[in-house]
Amino acid sequence: MLFENYNPMEKKMFQIMNQEGEIIEPDLMPNLPREVLIKMYRLMVQTRETDKKALLYQRQGRMLTYAPNIGQEAAQVGSAFVLEKKDWMVPAFRELGAWLTRGADLKKIYLYWYGNEFGSQLPEDIRILPVSIPIASHLQHAVGIAWAAKLQKKDEVVITYFGDGATSQGDFAESMNWAGVYQTPTIFFCQNNQFAISVPRASQTASETIAQKAIAFGMPGILVDGNDIFAIYVATMEAVKRGRSGEGPTLIEAYTYRIGAHTTSDDPTRYRKNEEVEEWKKKDPIDRMRKYLMREGMLTEEEDKTIALECASIAEEAFKYVEANGDIxxxxxxxxxxxxxxxxxxxxxxxxxxxxxxxxxx
Ligand SMILES: Cc1ncc(C[n+]2csc(CCOP(=O)(O)OP(=O)(O)O)c2C)c(N)n1
Structure with missing residues (x-):
């Protein structure tokens, strides 16, 4: 029903919680207990604190080039949260929140950005493929794994993350086509953060939304507020259900914004206006959920401070370990x-x- 109500050609964006953390679609709000909501919130804060530390370490010359996630935490945590252990995640490179949500060890993640390939080697039971730098190439892997699962009648779905820029690549069209033809249980999760390095989305594709690209390949596509963790959670849940019940692939466009630079080697002030960044900061996904939790009496100022401090110290400890053991x-x-x-x-x-x-x- 959700996908029928949000036809991507109408450019209507699916949202459950607005900028003020108010629930505007109560009927669609997932019924999650406090401890689950706090777990989601904590994962977003962990992502943010890990990111902040990584930037700091990189600027101090202690870490290599790093791709920040600031602003994209809800899209990542909300989607990965839906998956089960048996499912697969096929990432690009800007998915710190999804990695952490799926249980990847932070030490491994830092190790990767420290320049040590062993960071890509996760335990077998953590079903995450390594970072993929060649844009969109990994979408083929996601479809291949999903197709294999379907042929073997395994109850597994595959989520693959990519940016708006990736949808301009041939691999995107080939993967979407294959998934549509063979009805593979693949969730194509596009984090439309508005930029492919310095190229804005509008110069990247003449398609008005990314979600509508799904139509040509015979699958549903939905435009979702990427800074609304509840909308992301529900849309991904629906896509996962489709995959599990043999209904095939889905394309989700998480409409968000890359608050930080493309990577630590990039200077975004050369190609975008600061006012635009400031406008998007007001839509911050973590602030939004914090407002919701506080209004509902599920989180106090004190608890919030403690979470942030704990997350910062977890990140610090992980990096200390990497500096002591990560040289190659x-x-x-x-x-x-x-x-x-x-x-x-x-x-x-x-x-x-x-x-x-x-x-x-x-
Ligand atoms: C095939 C290929 N072409 C070019 C590059 C250089 N490159 C690295 S990141 C990037 C932009 C990717 O943009 P997008 O897919 O929107 O993801 P985002 O970086 O915004 O998360 C490009 C062009 C690459 N890594 N691979």
Missing amino acids: ALEDIFKYQYKEMTPQLKEQMEEYQQFLKGRGEV
Whole structure:
């Protein structure tokens, strides 16, 4: 019913909670007990605090390039929260909240951004694929896994995360097409954060919404307020139900905003106005849920402060561990590209060793 009521061609956005944290669609509000709501809230705060620390560490030269998540916490936590342990998550690279929600170890996540590939190696029972940097390429993996699950009659669904920019890639069209034809249990979760690096969404596609792209591939698409954790939760739940009951794939467009830079190597002031960022800050997904919880008497100022402090200290501890244990031998980059090193790689490694000698590091 939800997907029929929110036809993407009408550009109507699905929302349950407004900017003030008020419930505007009480009939659609999920019936979740306080402890579950607090768990969701805590995951969003953990994402925010982890992100803040990562930016700080990167600026101090202690972490490599980092892709911030600020502003996208509700989209990530609300969607990943719906999945069960047996389901799969196929991420791009800006899904910290979803990672944490699915139980990935924060130490591993920091390790990855620290430049250590072992950060990608999660325990077998945490069904998350590694970070995928080549835009949209992972959508094919998501469809493949979902198709395999369908053929093997396993009750598993696959959620894949990507940005608005990814929908301009051929891989997006191919994956959506395959999923539509074979009715795979795939949830295509687009975080429309309005930018692909410096390219605004409007220059990226002539399609008025991302959600409407679903129509061409024969699946429902829905435009959801990405900063409203309840709307995200409900839309994803409906998509998961469709997947589990053999009704096939769904496209969700989570309409949100990338408050931070694309990565720590980017300067967004060169391509967007500060006023726009300030407007979006007023729609902050964490503030919105906090207002709701406080109004409902489920969270006090004191408890809120404690949560933030606890989350910040968890992030700090995880990073301390990574700094103490996460260093790799840079030579490994040359040594393990192929089974045997090629002459070119040998030459490059020698040059690198000379460079280290020059700096007095060997
Ligand atoms: C195939 C490919 N082309 C270009 C790039 C360089 N690149 C890295 S991130 C990015 C923008 C991605 O935008 P979007 O899909 O909207 O995701 P967001 O970064 O906003 O989360 C680009 C073009 C890449 N990683 N892969």
